[in-house]
Amino acid sequence: MRAAVALAGAELRRVARDRTFLFFMVLLPVLIILLIGITISSNEQIRVGVVDTGRGALSSSLARELADDPALTVESLDSRADASAALRRSEVTAAVVIPSDFDAALRAGKPVTVPVLVPGSAESSQAALTAVQAVVGRHSAAVQAAAFATDRRLGSFDQNLGAATRLQQSNQAVPLRTEVVDSASNFLPLGFSYSAPTMLVLFVFINALAGGAAMIQTRQYGILSRSLAAPTRPRDLVGGEALAYLSLTVGQAVLSVGIGAVLFGVDWGNPWAAAALIFVWALVGTGAGMLSGTLFRTPEQAGAIGPAIGIAFGMLGGCMWPLEVVPPSVRMLGHATPHAWAVDAWVEVLSRGGGLTQIAGYLGILALYAAVLLTLASLRLRRSLVTP
Amino acid sequence: MSQAVMTEKAVMTLEASGLTRRFGDRVAIEDVSFHVAPGETYGLLGPNGAGKTTTIRVVCGLLAPDAGEVTVAGLPVAATATEAKARIGYVPQEVSLYPDLTARENLRFFGRLYRLRGQELRDRVEEVLELIGLADRGDDRVESYSGGMKRRLNIGASLLHRPELLVLDEPTVGVDPQSRHAIMESIANLGTAGMAVLYTTHYMEEAERLCDRVGVIDHGHLVAEGTRRELVARVGEKDRITLSATGSLALFAEACRRIEGIEQVDTADSSVHLIATDGRRRLAQVLAAATVTDTSVRSVEVEEPDLEAVFLHLTGTALRE
Ligand SMILES: Nc1ncnc2c1ncn2[C@@H]1O[C@H](COP(=O)(O)OP(=O)(O)OP(=O)(O)O)[C@@H](O)[C@H]1O
Ligand SMILES: [Mg+2]
Numbered sequence: 001m002r003a004a005v006a007l008a009g010a011e012l013r014r015v016a017r018d019r020t021f022l023f024f025m026v027l028l029p030v031l032i033i034l035l036i037g038i039t040i041s042s043n044e045q046i047r048v049g050v051v052d053t054g055r056g057a058l059s060s061s062l063a064r065e066l067a068d069d070p071a072l073t074v075e076s077l078d079s080r081a082d083a084s085a086a087l088r089r090s091e092v093t094a095a096v097v098i099p100s101d102f103d104a105a106l107r108a109g110k111p112v113t114v115p116v117l118v119p120g121s122a123e124s125s126q127a128a129l130t131a132v133q134a135v136v137g138r139h140s141a142a143v144q145a146a147a148f149a150t151d152r153r154l155g156s157f158d159q160n161l162g163a164a165t166r167l168q169q170s171n172q173a174v175p176l177r178t179e180v181v182d183s184a185s186n187f188l189p190l191g192f193s194y195s196a197p198t199m200l201v202l203f204v205f206i207n208a209l210a211g212g213a214a215m216i217q218t219r220q221y222g223i224l225s226r227s228l229a230a231p232t233r234p235r236d237l238v239g240g241e242a243l244a245y246l247s248l249t250v251g252q253a254v255l256s257v258g259i260g261a262v263l264f265g266v267d268w269g270n271p272w273a274a275a276a277l278i279f280v281w282a283l284v285g286t287g288a289g290m291l292s293g294t295l296f297r298t299p300e301q302a303g304a305i306g307p308a309i310g311i312a313f314g315m316l317g318g319c320m321w322p323l324e325v326v327p328p329s330v331r332m333l334g335h336a337t338p339h340a341w342a343v344d345a346w347v348e349v350l351s352r353g354g355g356l357t358q359i360a361g362y363l364g365i366l367a368l369y370a371a372v373l374l375t376l377a378s379l380r381l382r383r384s385l386v387t388p
Numbered sequence: 389m390s391q392a393v394m395t396e397k398a399v400m401t402l403e404a405s406g407l408t409r410r411f412g413d414r415v416a417i418e419d420v421s422f423h424v425a426p427g428e429t430y431g432l433l434g435p436n437g438a439g440k441t442t443t444i445r446v447v448c449g450l451l452a453p454d455a456g457e458v459t460v461a462g463l464p465v466a467a468t469a470t471e472a473k474a475r476i477g478y479v480p481q482e483v484s485l486y487p488d489l490t491a492r493e494n495l496r497f498f499g500r501l502y503r504l505r506g507q508e509l510r511d512r513v514e515e516v517l518e519l520i521g522l523a524d525r526g527d528d529r530v531e532s533y534s535g536g537m538k539r540r541l542n543i544g545a546s547l548l549h550r551p552e553l554l555v556l557d558e559p560t561v562g563v564d565p566q567s568r569h570a571i572m573e574s575i576a577n578l579g580t581a582g583m584a585v586l587y588t589t590h591y592m593e594e595a596e597r598l599c600d601r602v603g604v605i606d607h608g609h610l611v612a613e614g615t616r617r618e619l620v621a622r623v624g625e626k627d628r629i630t631l632s633a634t635g636s637l638a639l640f641a642e643a644c645r646r647i648e649g650i651e652q653v654d655t656a657d658s659s660v661h662l663i664a665t666d667g668r669r670r671l672a673q674v675l676a677a678a679t680v681t682d683t684s685v686r687s688v689e690v691e692e693p694d695l696e697a698v699f700l701h702l703t704g705t706a707l708r709e
Pocket of ligand 2: 481
């Protein structure tokens with residue numbers, strides 16, 4: 001046992017000294033979480049500016065409804081010029097300008113348009129437009145209802161408008177969620193709470209495979225065979241390598257959790273479920289890393305082919321994009337990788353508030369992957385030690 | 389080795405008997421037996437591929453023999469024999485160290501494998517660094533070392549646990565003369581300090597200088613064994629004459645064979661080796677033979693018997709080609 005700890009200690013010390021490996025372990029995950037998190041981050045609140053030039057009862061009620069909408073974060077602006085400036089500085093993705101004749105026109109039953117300012121590249125404002133349109137539509141529905149009632153001499157316009165708005169509030173319309181992007185899926189997790197755990201899954205695995213290089217080197221340096229001349233048994237050495245890779249994978253996972261929480265405000269959900277997931281995934285990574293260390297012949301092979309395999313598995317397993325967006329056949333194929341099960345489990349924990357019971361099935365499957373990989377790797381390593 | 393001898397003598401530090409190991413059809417060593425007494429330095433002398441490393445690996449429990457057995461301080465050596473292994477310090481033929489760790493880190497790692505820890509480990513690491521003359525370079529990575537420094541550290545890593553038996557497999561290969569001298573010096577010191585040493589080499593001078601007893605190994609067989617004096621006596625009081633010459637060497641060799649007192653003649657590229665009784669007195673006849681066969685002799689050397697001669701005599705081939 002002490003020999004195992006000594007070997008693990010030496011291996012980790014070497015890794016800690018390897019700048020390239022540290023880059024892949026620490027810096028790259030941060031960059032990629034950031035990149036993917038931003039690309040699929042429609043879940044964030046949309047910032048819109050509102051300029052109320054009318055300042056009437058109806059225009060201010062529209063402004064209020066926009067501000068109350070859960071999908072929007074509203075910034076009150078004083079003028080159209082301010083709105084343009086805010087757009088240019090990207091402080092808002094769209095600006096709603098309520099015209100000065102808004103109240104008068106509506107009360108007179110005349111048509112009125114509400115301009116929404118968007119930047120030159122209007123792509124990103126699409127979500128904002130949709131959300132604003134929903135609020136304006138709801139607002140004008142109430143106004144129309146009130147106009148209709150007034151027309152039928154059922155009371156004053158203002159009374160009717162109040163009644164219609166109250167009615168609307170008590171009969172909540174189905175709220176729109178920008179989560180749905182594809183008709184085939186019913187639920188699509190987005191933003192950092194998707195990219196952070198999938199990058200954890202991806203990078204623990206990739207770095208474990210690439211880390212196989214360390215074990216190959218140790219073998220090439222003759223350390224392992226020399227160690228057997230010491231009062232050390234082969235199983236101590238197998239245990240030492242396993243301990244080294246487990247420390248690496250757990251370290252990488254904990255680092256990803258930390259980065260996600262601190263830099264990107266990710267809430268990692270139920271701590272027990274998250275801890276259990278991290279541990280079984282670290283075991284999967286340990287098995288994969290050790291197997292890489294026994295399958296590849298040279299450290300260069302492990303360093304080049306390992307990450308390629310890791311990325312391919314990541315793509316198949318839903319680490320780059322949600323498997324909800326791929327055809328069912330591809331999704332099924334993806335579940336041949338342990339990644340898909342890990343990602344499913346993380347989505348359960350992060351986006352649906354799942355606990356240990358909800359992910360028990362996933363944990364079982366992942367534990368099976370880990371057991372197979374670890375057994376295979378240990379047997380191969382042992383054999384390479386015992387028969388020279 | 390008979391039972392009587394075993395009980396009569398003190399327990400041998402190393403006792404190897406009847407070691408045989410094959411690799412497929414190739415017999416690497418066959419029926420190799422020898423022992424190393426406490427404090428004794430024993431040399432295994434043999435050319436490339438003779439079976440030195442194979443013998444050493446069996447002795448250290450790294451390779452299971454097909455037949456035979458090894459005991460260290462009376463304890464049987466096997467792959468799982470941790471008690472026996474704890475008494476051996478093994479210096480592999482190839483430098484086996486972490487190049488990306490410092491000397492101190494390497495030594496600490498190997499010390500831990502040999503069950504040292506805490507203050508004792510720290511003390512031993514410093515002592516060994518001092519011993520191998522790397523104290524001032526202890527915090528440099530091994531990859532920045534010269535070949536000789538790596539060799540020294542390779543030896544140092546096996547000394548940490550104060551082994552009863554130090555096993556060195558050609559520790560001076562590829563080392564400049566100065567480092568080689570330093571290495572031999574420190575091994576000689578360890579020997580005088582009471583450590584039993586098993587030393588393999590294909591350098592005759594090393595075996596002659598360091599070893600109390602020498603075993604000559606060739607093609608997997610231990611062909612002779614003894615102190616230098618004993619081995620030389622086996623060859624008889626014969627001298628060795630080496631002529632570097634050009635011309636029809638085959639004819640010249642033939643002529644030499646007919647000279648009385650010349651017992652063996654070997655020709656190589658541009659040299660002729662003769663084994664003779666009382667070599668100096670045959671020299672005139674040898675040179676005459678050269679003149680007769682139209683061979684021009686560039687240099688002549690007469691050597692009193694040494695291990696090289698012993699080796700030549702025993703195996704019919706020169707140790708170094
Ligand atoms: N692992 C192996 N597989 C197959 N053959 C081997 C193996 N190890 C050694 N041999 C063979 O056994 C014989 C003895 O080799 P060994 O390495 O013991 O010689 P050596 O005396 O140490 O030579 P050198 O001076 O070159 O180190 C050689 O013929 C070698 O080819
Ligand atoms: Mg050898």
